[in-house]
Amino acid sequence: MAFGDSQSLKLGRVAGIPVRVSPTWFIVAAVITIGFEPLVARYLPDLGTGGYVVAFAFAVLLYFSVFLHEVSHALTARAFGLPVRGITLHFLGGYTEIERESPTPGRDLVVSAAGPALSLLLGAAAYAGTVPVTGDVVEFLLYELAAANLVVGVFNLLPALPLDGGHMLRAVVWRFSGDENRGTIVAARSGQVLAVLVLIVPFVLTGGDPGVFALVWAALVAMLLWSGATRALAVGRMRARLPGLDVQRLARPAAPVAHDVPVSEALNQARRAKVTSLVVVDSANRPTGVVNEAAIAAIPEERRPWVNIGQSSRSLEPGLVLRLGVAGDELLRAMRATPATEYLVVDEHERVYGVLVTSDVDAALAAK
Ligand SMILES: [Zn+2]
The missing domain is CATH 3.10.580.10 (CBS-domain)
Known part of the structure; x- marks a missing residue:
């Protein structure tokens, strides 16, 4: 997903690619720590206030997973010879800025799929890691990390811009219609539909009575999806008019x-x-x-x-x-x-x- 990164902090470089973190990340790390602690307390009641440390460790591991997801996009892009300007981590995930000069649908498809593929692999690895360890903090964290990466991988595969799956859908429509802008418009429309669905889902899942936390979260995700999809739609439409610009x-x-x-x-x-x-x-x-x-x-x-x-x-x-x-x-x-x-x-x-x-x-x- 794309966000303005003007106020982000520089963390360093990975394989020469600058990595930045948005200050909003720290707020969400705190929200995750507080929101996740009750779950820790339920499964590991002996920890007491140490539960917050475990919850914070989960927030850090979760973002490290997201970071690896972005690195996967970045290194795949670079393997195709596409220059990567940087990776930014923000409160809902990350964003890899790739210069897509003379793009092709096949290359776009692979670069977009590389992130979710890595998340699913990480999830599987974390789940496999729970087998040798038993009944302690490490097992709990690995299990939660497996679940989180599964969610990140599957959610990002949804065929809707600005998600990775939206870029994949765009590439597929582009490949079969021969029209890049048509691909953008179809995937962006799909993104707007998904934004509306995300708002409805908490009501459906809870039989019409979602908690405040779920509602706020759904509204935030829906808003980001809607704005990203709408922006993509505007760009797609504008580009479709370019040939008439004479x-x-x-x-x-x-x-x-x-x-x-x-x-x-x-x-x-x-x-x-x-x-x-x-x-x-x-x-x-x-x-x-x-x-x-x-x-x-x-x-x-x-x-x-x-x-x-x-x-x-x-x-x-x-x-x-x-x-x-x-x-x-x-x-x-x-x-x-x-x-x-x-x-x-x-x-x-x-x-x-x-x-x-x-x-x-x-x-x-x-x-x-
Ligand atoms: Zn991604």
Whole structure:
């Protein structure tokens, strides 16, 4: 699951991969210790207050298991040559940040499955470990650890984003439909359904009377699933629209205007040419700037005859000039590299084709 990790603490590195822990982890470690102690007291009544130590040991072991789950994702990704930026442990588990340049469904499937597979293996190992030991703290911890890893493994395999199983479902749909965005949308929808189910489950399991702890926990998990799934859905939809994002289609026609023309006169020229965008040109008719619409709108009507249009334009730097044919991902990357409200669009002969207005691109991405 993905979370903002801006406030996380650095723990160190594993195989060169930075490992961080979110401060929320400490709160949940305390909650687990307090919530788990009654169970310890029931099975190991002789311990007394020592039960809290055992409960805390369980919290630490549980998170160590989660950490190994993330390491499994990270090392599998790296084995495929995918750079791993880091592992973050947070209150509901962990998150491994992998750069997925030129991904393939097969590779995504294996990297996603590596985490739950390790959790299930750990669970089996912990369960096998209970056989030689008997009736003490170690057996109790191993048994609980086996159960916890089984839950972590199975829960993460549920086919719903942002869980690992959701990434696996996404990869499968992608593989069979040939459409990555379709995979994202199907798995994200499934994530939203799971979020609702998680809210209902405590009521079903308890015959309509769940305790406060179960309700709060279910609400928290449901919220995280819902927000992760909804974010994935938005990304999937946006990416599905990328191929339609084309400079040629989105550019507005523009009129050339000399830099020393007053704003009021420039606006008249635009009106006569029936265009909404203006490009400032020099005496040789070469473009030198794009007029910033917001800057013009900010000039009071009565001031416009006294301000030159050149003062309301942004001088052309290389990043502000886009060529016809730039589209999709490439266009977004170019815009991100040089953020602006307007870009000049030129054809293959460096002639002015029009102006690309950033808000038009945003609208095209947000269109239903
Ligand atoms: Zn995972």
